[in-house]
């Protein structure tokens with residue numbers, strides 16, 4: 001039987017949460033953690049379907065074909081309630097009050113009611129404290145699913161009352177294989193650029209291919225273009241790069257994060273030749289670049305990039321920070 005069939009990889013999730021669900025056991029609260037595009041929303045939907053599935057077939061679980069499964073997939077199941085921050089920066093106490101006022105009403109068409117809280121790490125402390133009481137003693141027919149990027153932003157008391165599911169990140173070569181096995185109809189860029197630009201998140205790679213975001217692709221191309229000079233022994237060569245780096249704060253931070261993944265790969269091929277790579281789908285290219293310099297220099301470059309990200313995010317002027325970055329020792 002296929003567990004969580006629509007979810008690529010994530011074997012640990014399938015062997016724990018999914019197999020518990022198959023045996024009719026579910027937790028009353030889940031935290032699903034991972035970066036954007038890592039399949040968190042798919043996992044939340046699959047958990048909701050598994051709790052409410054009426055099993056039409058024994059081939060896979062959830063079956064995907066019974067009425068509950070179909071309604072959840074279409075987003076029209078009245079017992080699966082989404083809570084999100086809309087355009088607000090955070091989820092405040094008012095949203096929690098609203099949630100709690102509906103909590104005690106029994107489900108309408110199913111055995112359970114499932115609350116999916118998106119961007120749960122954007123709940124204010126008051127909102128989390130308010131939710132906590134419901135997490136401690138939820139009605140027997142309620143299941144909470146909290147989706148977040150970083151569960152460490154949730155209160156320890158909230159975390160300790162839920163089962164945490166971490167979404168798996170994939171190596172660039174695994175993503176490339178996935179994209180080749182599951183070709184998309186509209187393709188705005190080639191799969192290897194998408195695999196290099198998505199930071200290990202399959203959903204992100206798919207949205208890049210579908211042309212929903214092109215900044216990341218430009219960043220990846222600029223990384224590949226800049227790395228030979230950035231690894232050069234000549235300071236003049238490296239300084240010549242500064243003018244080609246993004247000049248706007250958000251663009252510079254996003255670019256440097258992509259560069260972090262690329263340099264991390266170069267450190268990885270030096271340290272552990274068999275390790276998986278996040279940025280380079282073409283391992284040979286990573287090895288060639290890594291061969292241009294030594295491990296100590298790569299580590300120093302990696303530290304220079306992360307301190308630059310911190311400084312630029314903290315509003316320090318961009319040009320001097322980038323100049324200091326390329327002058328790494």
Ligand SMILES: [Zn+2]
Nearest residue numbers: 053063066069
């Ligand atoms: Zn079903």
